[in-house]
Amino acid sequence: MITTISTDHSAPVITGARLRAGRANSGRGAASMIAHAVVTARAAGVGGQILVRADSAYGNSTVVAARQRAGARFSLVLTKTRAVTAAIDTIADDAWRPVNYPGAVRDPDTGDWICDAEVAETTYTAFGSTDHPMTARLIVRRVKDARYRDALFPVWRYHPFFTDTDEPIDAADITHRRHAIIETVFADLIDGPLAHIPSGRFDANSAWILCAAIAHNLLRATGVLAGGTNAAARGTTLRRKIINIAARLARPQRRPILHLPAHWPWVDHWLTLWPNTTGHSPPATTTF
Numbered sequence: 001m002i003t004t005i006s007t008d009h010s011a012p013v014i015t016g017a018r019l020r021a022g023r024a025n026s027g028r029g030a031a032s033m034i035a036h037a038v039v040t041a042r043a044a045g046v047g048g049q050i051l052v053r054a055d056s057a058y059g060n061s062t063v064v065a066a067r068q069r070a071g072a073r074f075s076l077v078l079t080k081t082r083a084v085t086a087a088i089d090t091i092a093d094d095a096w097r098p099v100n101y102p103g104a105v106r107d108p109d110t111g112d113w114i115c116d117a118e119v120a121e122t123t124y125t126a127f128g129s130t131d132h133p134m135t136a137r138l139i140v141r142r143v144k145d146a147r148y149r150d151a152l153f154p155v156w157r158y159h160p161f162f163t164d165t166d167e168p169i170d171a172a173d174i175t176h177r178r179h180a181i182i183e184t185v186f187a188d189l190i191d192g193p194l195a196h197i198p199s200g201r202f203d204a205n206s207a208w209i210l211c212a213a214i215a216h217n218l219l220r221a222t223g224v225l226a227g228g229t230n231a232a233a234r235g236t237t238l239r240r241k242i243i244n245i246a247a248r249l250a251r252p253q254r255r256p257i258l259h260l261p262a263h264w265p266w267v268d269h270w271l272t273l274w275p276n277t278t279g280h281s282p283p284a285t286t287t288f
Contacts, residue, residue, distance in 0.1 A: 001029065002213070003037040004182055005044070011232045012185050013220050015040045017213040019206045026057035031066035034058075038070035051075055051165065053179030059162060061127035064134050075163040075176045078126065078138070084160055087124045088140050095120040099141065099170050116144040119173045126162055136164040141173055188216060188235035219243075225276040226269045241266040242273060 001020055006012035015037040018029060038050055050072040054063065059076040067074050078084050096118040124138035140160045148155035161176050193212035197205050216235065223230040223238050230238060248259040264270065275281055 001033060002182065002185060003033045004185055005037065005041050005046075006181055009232075011220055011223070012181055013217050014185065014213040017209050019202065019209050021202065027060055027063065030054070030058045031062045034063060034072075035066050035070050038067070038072050049073060051175070053176060055179070061130040061132040061134070064127065065132040073164050075161055075165060075172070075179070078160050078162045080158065080160065084124070084138070087122055087138055088158055088160060091120045091122050091140065096142065097170070099173055118142050119169050121169050124162065134162075134164075136162055137172075138162055139169060139172055139176070184234065185216070188219075191236055192216075192239075222273065222277075226273040227276075228269065228272075230269060242269055245270065 001016075001018045002014055003016040004012035005015050016033045018033065020026075020028065034052055038052075041050055050070075052063070052067045052072050052074045054076050056077040056079045059078045063076065064074055080088075097120065099117050099119045119139060119141045121137050121139045123135065125133055125135040126138075127133050138160055139162075140158055142156040142158050145155040145157050163172060163176065165172055165175070167175060189212055193215055194209070198208055199205050219235050219238055222242060223233050226238075226242055230242070233241075245264060246261060250257045250259060260267075260270075
């Protein structure tokens with residue numbers, strides 16, 4: 001289980017990582033991790049509104065109550081239970097509106113979206129059988145099922161999420177869908193330190209995943225300090241351009257000299273990183 005912090009203009013950093021036992025529920029411990037993530041964001045200087053986004057494994061009353069205590073808003077996927085399905089069925093046919101979705105185009109006459117996805121909303125009270133019932137917006141995105149394109153009537157797949165944000169419905173849908181950015185974090189970790197879990201012992205692997213999170217955040221900080229597009233670059237890109245540089249350290253006359261490639265394609269990024277990290281000017285270039 002991993003929690004991250006991100007903005008519209010920055011790559012996500014990890015605020016918490018926890019290895020679950022095989023028999024543990026997917027959402028176990030999520031509330032405490034979300035509370036810790038919000039506290040970490042505030043400590044890092046975040047002063048604006050924080051939005052907690054998660055998939056259906058974390059769409060429960062405990063998570064909603066935790067984010068409420070932390071002063072954050074939420075946008076959570078809900079499992080399509082009978083109650084949720086019944087709420088979706090109450091949405092009027094004329095309430096659905098096209099939304100910007102992959103493959104969508106603008107109608108040149110009306111300016112509306114023409115696509116296979118539509119959104120609508122209704123008010124819904126979730127978790128009514130718990131100590132923390134919550135009434136908020138149930139926003140539903142429906143997409144035409146590609147398996148039935150030739151059907152006489154459209155066949156839709158429904159994707160509901162529960163939120164207390166005040167964004168317009170189409171903007172709220174786009175904001176919610178962006179929670180998939182955490183998949184880039186998983187991809188970076190799997191492509192790096194989590195390519196192989198080193199031990200057969202749970203405690204050792206738990207420590208390893210924490211080290212992996214620290215390494216990920218250090219790599220993200222390196223990208224920011226290197227400037228330019230590196231701030232939002234993938235981990236593999238940063239390792240290729242800045243980290244994995246063939247170098248040799250020599251000490252002639254007890255004077256340390258770092259030998260770097262003379263024609264490194266991304267030398268400007270490295271020379272930007274050096275003073276931002278050390279506080280000193282880049283090392284002088286020597287030619288022979």
